[in-house]
Amino acid sequence: MIRFSPEVAEALAQNAPVVALESTIITHGMPFPQNLDTARRVEAEIRAAGAVPATIAVLEGRLHVGLTDGELETLAQASNVMKLSRADLAVALATGRTGATTVAATMIAASLAGIGVFATGGIGGVHKGAEDSFDISADLMELAQTPVTVVAAGAKAILDLPKTLEVLETQGVPVIAYGQDAFPAFWSRDSGLAAPLRLDDPGQIAASAKMRARLGLPGGQLVANPIPVEAEISSTTLAPIIAQAQAEADAAGISGKSVTPFLLQRIFELTDGKSLEANIALVLNNARLGAAIARALVKQED
Secondary structure, three states: OEEEOHHHHHHHHOOOOEEEEOOHHHHOOOOOOHHHHHHHHHHHHHHHOOOEEEEEEEEOOEEEEOOOHHHHHHHHHOOOOEEEOHHHHHHHHHOOOOEEEOHHHHHHHHHHHOOOEEEOOOEOOEEOOHHHHOOEOHHHHHHHHOOOEEEEOEEOOOEOHHHHHHHHHHOOOOEEEEOOOEOOEOOEOOOOOEOOEEEOOHHHHHHHHHHHHHHOOOOOEEEEOOOOHHHOOOHHHHHHHHHHHHHHHHHOOOOHHHHHHHHHHHHHHHOOOHHHHHHHHHHHHHHHHHHHHHHHHHHHHO
16 A cells, blocks of 8 residues: 655665655645755755655555655646545545645554654644634644654644644643744744743654653644744734735635635735745754654664
């Protein structure tokens, strides 16, 4: 069911550190060729940090854990690519479709492959107005049941962050801010909310994942890694921009999986491209931390 790239297969066979990567950032996050360049940069960042990248996607009904450079380029230019979460993954595999994995689907594939660390941009969460729409990302439930450490720059700032943290707490998901007490908000280092937990060392994060397994606790942990200072867009700058984009989405009747891509595109336009620059910087930053945690996990097994 799983097709490993030669690089990832060798790394897993040798118990070398591996970091999973999602693929929706390639197919639904950026235009070609910027998406391909970013995907290559993220993979290179992980290799430079002493780990092996495993970009995950479904190509013509096969679950790929690790993509060759040719497969990465093909995916970056593909059209009609499904956006796969827990609900869609099996259908895409059964019907021979091509799909890019979200946080939830990437976690599932990583766990099946025996990969314990996954670096991404930001997780999904509770959407604003969820008390009426019930629009809550499957990412939160996945964190509660699939044993993968997810490194992200917090949750996307377009979400209802207090409700997102409440759901994670209810589901028993450890939310660990890396190196600070505040919960980051994707493009901004400080959401104005305190993080439930703080750790300052990748080894402690790895040890916490191992302890959860020893205790028999299901699910993974969310590591909220703040965007680098030099790439940050302040929350005060973003707040009116996000409000405008949300109002436009509501007026156009946009809902479900279409909401996030619409909001991110409008924020890109309203910030003159600065949001995308920040997005790339935070993904690279998360890749570096993910590699450090993966190395620590391997070291602690020795």
